[in-house]
Amino acid sequence: MIWQQLQSLVGSYPLALRGLGVTVVLSLISLVLGTLLGFGLGILRTGGNRLISAAIGAWVDLIRGTPFLVQIFLIFFILPEFGIELDAFTAGIIALTNLAACFICEIVVAGIRSVPTGQVEAALASGLSRWQRMRQVVLPQAMRIVLPPLVGQYVLLIKDSSVVSAIGLTDLTRVGWLVVQRVPNGLLVFFLVGLGYFIVCYPLIMLARRLERRMGAAHGEVQL
């Protein structure tokens, strides 16, 4: 029985590869876009304009506070009622990018706020403009705080990308559901799905740990 199931599973490997491909490509594109957008939002959020800052805050709350499934449904199924017709892949990328940007915005804000005010004052005192202060002084220092959780967030987003199967994309999780119909051993099938995610995510987690250790060492880690 197990033997037969394994055979059947091996037969499904092209499907599995395609699913893994969709997961990786979708995540990659959204993470790159989401990072750019997230940094933009984070910088605006700390920029001192109350109105912009509050608007971004409200948007981030809305996205953090509602299920991703609903967000993706609204983009794919409800936007057409306003004349915006998107294919599933584009809708998935938009939804995931937006989600990523909101989480990354929070990380960036925390990073920027962690830079001592003295640094900003030193930059102010030497006449650097707003953008120069951000670019030359604040952001490079904020990166120490930002990088480890940023990479950690990537892992979460890659896993969240499985929700796109709701709008008809065949990602890795979806492949699991399809295969389990032929091979009625959910344990085995979803173990393999888990393994697929592990292969993608584990290197990122290692990277996050290494970054954390490097940045931590620079600040002198505490021993208990």
Place this chain on the structure above:
Amino acid sequence: MTASPSKNGTGMIEFRGVNKWFGALNVLRDITLSVEPREVVVVCGPSGSGKSTLIRCINGLETIRDGDLVVDGQRLGDPATNMTRLRTEIGFVFQSFNLYPHRTALENVTLAPIHVRKIPRNEAEQAGRELLAKVGLADKVHAYPAQLSGGQQQRVAIARCLGMRPKIMLFDEPTSALDPEMISEVLDVMVAVAEEGMTMMVVTHEMGFARKVAQRVVFMDAGAIVESGTPEEFFSQPKTDRSRAFLSKILRH
């Protein structure tokens, strides 16, 4: 009691009836003070008396509520005054150095000249090396702040200000975060800067420095200038009880 402003208002720094509040707290009370070009003024007084606030106002790190503050002929708070430009004329040395930790000593010194003054990189670096040599750090050009002692960091901070060729230098307790042995390294550099004719305001309790180079000592308490005079006058015959008590405490040990 206030320090006499120069009548015609030609001072490099001119406070005229300046007041500042933090919430309900009146941290600067009716400050009137004029600093002439090339003058060195030492500001002292108890903690919380408003010394830092006073000099932070000068380059606009704090804004004032009423009164006039004119620096290098330009009125602060005036829409016509370009603060970013004015700040390039004013160097500020912080108690905690505030060097950019992700940049080497040389990069700290050249960052503003390159990006603000738009000086070509190699020229700026040339000038930066000379400045670092001047403060005795020719061999630390490529060191990061974390690799420098406190005294060395503060000297880089001074070089960083000098790199912008400012007309005025402000110092906020530049030696109080330093180890005793390193204080003199920094004071020596400051004396050298003063002797080249820089206009300086220095918040410090290093009375030796005040005696050596200050033309005037200003004593503040509770946001007001309580006393002001030459170092000799101030140290030998403090006029108020408050300044006498203060001097007795800081000079005792």
Place this chain on the structure above:
Amino acid sequence: MTASPSKNGTGMIEFRGVNKWFGALNVLRDITLSVEPREVVVVCGPSGSGKSTLIRCINGLETIRDGDLVVDGQRLGDPATNMTRLRTEIGFVFQSFNLYPHRTALENVTLAPIHVRKIPRNEAEQAGRELLAKVGLADKVHAYPAQLSGGQQQRVAIARCLGMRPKIMLFDEPTSALDPEMISEVLDVMVAVAEEGMTMMVVTHEMGFARKVAQRVVFMDAGAIVESGTPEEFFSQPKTDRSRAFLSKILRH
């Protein structure tokens, strides 16, 4: 050159040929030093010379590699020595106070007596109030550290140590993070503690304090004890070039 240990080893603190390394760095070199009960020893020397490491070894915040260190008759590193118990006999006052920010002044003072010494809460609080009154903070009993000035915080830290009724008090630059005016508040409290007959080792550059209460001044450089003697000897006729240079720098201003 080393400080002479008491021959029969009755010292309260006995270093015998102690060495310590951080990686390849020999931060304590062959330290031999004996501190008698009720003796007050001031340790000074340039930054990085190993002063902090020396006194941190005494209550086991650092471990030593070879040599013997005997405190109150117990050998450190000996499995028979209960470090946690021994530490209750040793008070340690840090440069940066290290008060518990989530506890009031009184709670800071009573925390260890209640949990370590198992003294009933109301007794401990009674004693805590008396101690705070003794360091001049009767009115700050319920203040949180953030609501206190640096000098007040350091006095709470001293009261916190005294609350454990230690046999030995160690101070690591207790005044160097303070405003000039506040230094004397803390030094006055330390003088009072010394005069009650506490065994004390104090890392400080406050030479006034050393003159007033120290029986001995120990000068360290590069991990070794270079010179040791009474304050009068040390200040008037330093024996080595290194200590002469050091004294000239820190006494100049």
Place this chain on the structure above:
Amino acid sequence: MSTASLVSGTSFSMLENFSFRTIVEYLPLFGQGLVTTVWLSALSFAGALAVGIVLAAMSLQRGWLFRVPAKAYIDAVRATPLLAQLYFLYFGLPHLGFVLPELVVGILALSLNSGAYVAEIIRAGILSIPRGQVEAGVASGMTYVQRMRLVILPQAFKVTIPPLLGQAIVLVKDSALLSLISVSELTRAGQLLASDRFMPAEGFITIAAFYLLLYYGLKGLAALSGRWLGLQPARSST
């Protein structure tokens, strides 16, 4: 001509026919789901805190005996989806001879999953406490446990509130996955509305509204607990 324009002109669009009346009709069901989601998440979060504290304590040990297994567990959980973990527990445990009720499996899965993240948060919180605080505790003769309990954890707790809040929100939303193994929580109520009545917009938007409610509730709670612990009033950033 695109179908979209054709549809928007008719009365069969999902928003135009949005039926609040049907939502009201299903409100009791949503209410039940909400209650289940709340207590389920609360229990799971308590479990996650317990798991997280143990794992954090293990991963802060110097010796490898506890540290390595803890880190391996944390990484494995973080690198794999909750779905796979849920499957593993629900269908894997019976093979080992445990048939547990769905609710128990669900709470277990959420606790074990979130526990890994909570462990990382707590570890970071503890490491953020200045070294001097630890030394002050050591110097006054406190034992490891006393230091942790009296000095480090109370301070670390403050630092960890915002990230813990974030994790709680993730957990609340993740609990929706339990409808897979027949636990009827908030999401399921919306799905029923969608499949009985074919009103997906009503179903899912109502779910979103309820989750948003929970989100703001948690946020308020975090702000309150911050104030209660004597923190600065929480910044609006979270």
Place this chain on the structure above:
Amino acid sequence: AGTLDDITKRGELRVAVQTQGPPFSLVGAAGERTGSSVELAELMAKEMGVKITFLDFDWDGLIPALLSGKADLLVADMTPTLARGMKVAFTKPYMYTGSTVFTKADGKFKTTEDCKAKGTKIAVLLGATGEKEAKTAFPDADIKSYKGGGPLLLDAVNNGQADCGVNDVSAVKGQSTAYPAGSFTIMPDLLSKEPLAFATRYDEPDLLVWMNLFLDQVSVDGRLQKNLDYWVNSDAWKKDH
């Protein structure tokens, strides 16, 4: 212009399906999409003379896909209830099926009566008609609604998380073939008789009329019967897919 014109102009029929397992809709051994409903839809497209595009959603996505106009019609083993009929237009039924009870072959639940005992754990699919019927047929039982498709019910019963399962008989028969023969006892009696139908929107009356015509035609010429015999009434499909 009606929907049929649009489809002709587009040259493409867009069909929303749920790949929830044999015999109606599945992914075959070679990764191809197939099944009873899928083949019927392909037949429709062939008759229309256009190509077919399948949009593959899970249960949550099916109705939104139809209502938002992403799909022209919806092909799934869906029971046309009156409540559902308020929102979408169903074709006439093309086959009748019913919910059945199944248990593990070597378990202690042998008959439908056994399952009526108090506290029996009964697995059903969330939102499916079987869920409603199980509630009336087994009032004392503990009904567990799973989400994720029929195979999950079989898995739950097989692993002991549930004592009995209730699902569409065709689905149960089709999906249990993935297990070794004789793993499950499928009760012969049906809890209900219910029709299956395709769905489209009410603003596509032309398409609805055409689909009904299509169903009449294929019933008359026997192509429907052939499809059902191959997929539903036997497991002849197993050797091909």
